[in-house]
Amino acid sequence: MVTLTRTTVAGREKVRGRRHRGESLTKVLFVLPAVVAMVALFGYPVVKNLLMSLQDYGLKTFFTGVAPWVGLKNYSTVVTDKLFSDAMLNTALFTVGSIAFQFAIGLGLALFFHKKFPLSGLLRSLLLLPWLLPLIVSSATWRSILEQDNGILNRTLMKLHLIGDPVPWLNSPSVALIAVIGVNIWIGIPFNVTLLYSGLAEIPDELYEAGQLDGATGWRSFWYITWPNLRAVASVLLMLGVVYTIKVLDIILGLTGGGPANATQTLATQSYEKSFIDFKFGQGAALANILIVISFVFAIFYLRSTRRAIDE
Amino acid sequence: MRRTAYTVIGVLILCVMLFPVYWMVNASLQPSGNTLTAGFLPLNPTFSGYRRALDEQGGNLVTSMIIAAGTVVLSLAIATPCAYALSQFRSRWVSIGLLAILISQMIPGIVIANALYTAYERLGLLNSIPGLIVANCSSGIPFAILILRSFMLSLPPSLVEAARVDGAGLFRALVSIVLPISKNSLITAGLFSFLFSWSDFLFALTLTTKGGVRPVTLGIYQYLGTQVQNWNAVMATAVLSAVPAIVLLIAAQKYIAAGAIGGAVK
Numbered sequence: 276m277v278t279l280t281r282t283t284v285a286g287r288e289k290v291r292g293r294r295h296r297g298e299s300l301t302k303v304l305f306v307l308p309a310v311v312a313m314v315a316l317f318g319y320p321v322v323k324n325l326l327m328s329l330q331d332y333g334l335k336t337f338f339t340g341v342a343p344w345v346g347l348k349n350y351s352t353v354v355t356d357k358l359f360s361d362a363m364l365n366t367a368l369f370t371v372g373s374i375a376f377q378f379a380i381g382l383g384l385a386l387f388f389h390k391k392f393p394l395s396g397l398l399r400s401l402l403l404l405p406w407l408l409p410l411i412v413s414s415a416t417w418r419s420i421l422e423q424d425n426g427i428l429n430r431t432l433m434k435l436h437l438i439g440d441p442v443p444w445l446n447s448p449s450v451a452l453i454a455v456i457g458v459n460i461w462i463g464i465p466f467n468v469t470l471l472y473s474g475l476a477e478i479p480d481e482l483y484e485a486g487q488l489d490g491a492t493g494w495r496s497f498w499y500i501t502w503p504n505l506r507a508v509a510s511v512l513l514m515l516g517v518v519y520t521i522k523v524l525d526i527i528l529g530l531t532g533g534g535p536a537n538a539t540q541t542l543a544t545q546s547y548e549k550s551f552i553d554f555k556f557g558q559g560a561a562l563a564n565i566l567i568v569i570s571f572v573f574a575i576f577y578l579r580s581t582r583r584a585i586d587e
Numbered sequence: 588m589r590r591t592a593y594t595v596i597g598v599l600i601l602c603v604m605l606f607p608v609y610w611m612v613n614a615s616l617q618p619s620g621n622t623l624t625a626g627f628l629p630l631n632p633t634f635s636g637y638r639r640a641l642d643e644q645g646g647n648l649v650t651s652m653i654i655a656a657g658t659v660v661l662s663l664a665i666a667t668p669c670a671y672a673l674s675q676f677r678s679r680w681v682s683i684g685l686l687a688i689l690i691s692q693m694i695p696g697i698v699i700a701n702a703l704y705t706a707y708e709r710l711g712l713l714n715s716i717p718g719l720i721v722a723n724c725s726s727g728i729p730f731a732i733l734i735l736r737s738f739m740l741s742l743p744p745s746l747v748e749a750a751r752v753d754g755a756g757l758f759r760a761l762v763s764i765v766l767p768i769s770k771n772s773l774i775t776a777g778l779f780s781f782l783f784s785w786s787d788f789l790f791a792l793t794l795t796t797k798g799g800v801r802p803v804t805l806g807i808y809q810y811l812g813t814q815v816q817n818w819n820a821v822m823a824t825a826v827l828s829a830v831p832a833i834v835l836l837i838a839a840q841k842y843i844a845a846g847a848i849g850g851a852v853k
């Protein structure tokens with residue numbers, strides 16, 4: 276262990292002054308690798324996508340090295356594609372549906388686990404498991420559960436006489452999106468529970484005791500004490516939810532691949548298909564950039580709601 | 588009495604929530620072919636699914652392991668000094684740096700994949716393990732910086748001060764004083780970097796074009812590609828791919844909540 280040596284204040288200052296120049300260089304060296312990495316992994320891709328979206332960047336570009344500038348043509352192509360409005364709508368439904376239910380169920384479970392009872396902590400940490408699984412593993416598992424003919428869900432529902440015929444969860448354009456949203460809700464619940472629970476734990480007990488004296492119990496105490504104190508965590512959580520859900524790809528590709536009949540196609544899966552299936556990188560980049568703009572609109576709200584947290 | 592009732596309800600909630608995880612294990616132990624018609628319990632468990640999974644996906648599991656370990660090492664090596672600097676030095680650049688990290692999280696993975704594909708094509712990094720390690724650092728580095736910085740902020744300044752009065756430079760102070768104390772947060776950041784990289788699907792899908800380098804997530808996806816033939820092999824692979832998550836949950840419970848909350852700032 277290092278012991279504090281007795282040095283006079285003046286002596287310390289002298290040592291510091293001598294070191295000062297060397298240290299500001301060290302400081303730069305400390306941060307430099309991370310700056311380089313962040314620029315290479317985030318800065319460069321954003322600029323590159325912006326440029327690609329203005330170019331006819333296709334398969335032949337890789338052979339000829341030529342990507343002619345086409346102005347906004349890629350944007351007009353993808354926006355006027357008849358799939359675009361569907362993809363927009365699906366993205367909106369997927370995002371809003373996922374987040375609304377993740378949050379509502381997450382809040383319910385967080386309130387439940389906030390009660391003191393034996394094993395509460397253990398059960399709550401086991402609940403995290405779905406969040407830790409690779410998304411493609413969850414997709415594969417749910418695909419087996421939702422399988423139309425022999426999947427366990429249909430077999431159970433039929434045994435209970437809740438449905439007469441097997442529901443084509445992932446094979447029917449009218450149900451597939453609901454099924455995909457359902458799976459994504461399942462994946463998101465643990466994270467919501469964890470954050471909301473930590474938000475609940477921060478609310479001082481005195482508030483409830485004082486509330487009780489004023490006659491605030493049950494719903495009233497939730498409405499007047501819990502909810503206002505949870506709002507900061509909730510707003511961060513909701514914005515995070517949007518930013519993450521809007522770009523989800525693994526779950527949809529694993530469950531339906533965007534099908535059937537494009538029923539589960541979102542902006543993210545469209546962008547992937549344009550770039551990596553059709554090798555129209557310009558169009559894929561244009562779609563991705565639209566996705567970034569939408570994320571940023573929410574990011575502004577997000578940054579405003581977290582600014583206080585960062586400053587602390 | 589009421590508390591016991593709560594525990595019972597809690598267990599029921601958990602059973603419902605974890606049913607798919609149970610089903611994955613159950614299906615992996617069922618005989619091949621009739622997996623989906625199988626019952627709720629693997630009454631005649633067979634390991635043929637696992638045998639097949641290890642045969643066909645064993646190499647991919649090793650690939651995933653190497654990539655994830657590489658991501659942990661590279662992410663921590665880059666993030667640790669940066670997190671230390673961001674926690675110790677007062678400068679307006681600190682808040683600019685943190686803002687940049689937050690904004691970076693708004694960027695969809697497909698944007699990174701698009702750009703890296705074209706760059707990797709030129710650099711010859713497609714279908715390579717280093718290529719995937721670097722790509723996976725895009726989730727590891729920002730997360731590690733945030734986790735490590737928030738821990739290092741709580742260190743008393745006198746600690747580093749003392750070392751420096753004794754003549755240690757910033758680098759030595761970091762290595763011999765800060766790092767040993769930050770062990771838990773390094774473990775948290777490392778575990779999550781591992782998990783992010785292990786779960787990566789997007790980069791595996793886009794930055795590999797032929798079979799040479801194939802992480803197990805991509806292996807599962809290819810199983811799912813057409814009509815699934817052998818659900819027990821698919822589910823056995825799924826179970827094997829879930830092992831890091833399960834080990835993480837059991838071994839590192841106390842770090843996970845911290846990680847999840849750190850992830851909120853992410």
